[in-house]
Amino acid sequence: MSFILELITSFVRKMLELLTFGGKTLTNTLKIYVKTNTGRTLTVNLEPQWDIKNVKELVAPQLGLQPDEVKIIFAGKELSDATTIMQCDLGQQSTLHAIRMRPPTIQREKLLSMSLEEEEPTGTPTEEASKPLNETLLDLQLENDERLNITDEYRVRAKAHFFVHCGQCDKLCNGKLRVRCSLCKGGAFTVHRDPECWDDVLKPRRIPGHCESLEIACVDNAAGDPPYAEFYFKCAEHVSGGEKDFAAPLNLIKNNIKDVPCLACTDVSETVLVFPCAAQHVTCIDCFRQYCRSRLGDRQFMPHPDFGYTLPCPAGCEHSFIEEIHHFKLLTREEYDRYQRFATEEATPPPPCGTLGSVVCSALPQS
């Protein structure tokens, strides 16, 4: 009797496995747009396990090119052939950029092998194909010495992770960092170095790069200096609504990679808000909400000349005001409305759009 039962369960389990496996392969296919610098946009379906070489082989014939004449640019990086789709944090309907190499690889290799070896490196920053930014970027909360002495085990945990307030999902969402040219706003842009701190990402004119979005490379000034990168964020939790689907970065919200307990409830949460004070006080998201609610109830938010109607660290530390007021969007809609009403009543002019990227403010629905 039990033998038959076992047989049936194992059969059912096998069927289930087959079903779930089948489901996975179906749903994981990504519909991706590939933009070229000639104004064309192709739509391709990519499997997560494919690598960039596969993408080039798929895209090149449609562009009338050989696969090795194409380079793929994504989020500020030229992707290496061995990078898999899975490694890039691409979502449905994300956009890759396919650019024709200048000069084609074969010729360049020939040239290099003929020329003297010492001529090869040095000089202008090289734009070597690499892993995507989301794979290489370390958490922006780490100090410089922490970056240098990081262990391999820790590296996985310390990978950069971004949170945004998404206007469409109307909640705290995982975010994706994207890069474009500050001049032409094109996405076929490669950075000369990775950002290392939040200022690199949030403040303009920090990291230069190379723009290939247009036939003629963008230049920053008459002297021909390279243009600067413009970083922006997208929500990772809804299907991309195109290149103008921005989300507000919540730069104080971080993965709790150092397992710091919440200052208020003393629990160790996975996602926390780290205040910009020297002591880096930490609260969990729930306690942050409670803090805002409590201060809002007592009308104890403060008008800050640069940031607007805001709060300092609950421990009252110096220089700890929250600069990016989109953090208060973590309150309920009702509470946020009250926050805005109080802010207006306190006669604080709204914070100037552009302090943390004009990209975000202009694109967010006004609520």
Next chain:
Amino acid sequence: MSSLPRRIIKETQRLMQEPVPGINAIPDENNARYFHVIVTGPNDSPFEGGVFKLELFLPEDYPMSAPKVRFITKIYHPNIDRLGRICLDVLKDKWSPALQIRTILLSIQALLSAPNPDDPLANDVAELWKVNEAEAIRNAREWTQKYAVED
């Protein structure tokens, strides 16, 4: 009535399991946010030998705002007034949610060891403390014997 936050449960447990020497805080049977507190007068202070009763209340938005603490036992101290209200920075503008019931009670105990007449709450007491410290200390001892020592 909302349920008791985990932080308060944790703090209460720790207060019971690892009590601070000279301090005893027990939550009220009917209200877990209200604590019956007993602080013994520190050695080498005019309050030595005294047993002081206090009440401590955790407001709704604790730990975002400070606990409310008051002496019930009468005490002769420049920073504690006739009603038992305490002038202590950590109970007011220096409060931080990183502080706890435990740390607050320790601060109060320390205040008994080190009265600060320059930041007074009980003006008459503070005045005497500054003008004639010996007499003030004598008064404090007397009050301790009179109000804080059980026969």
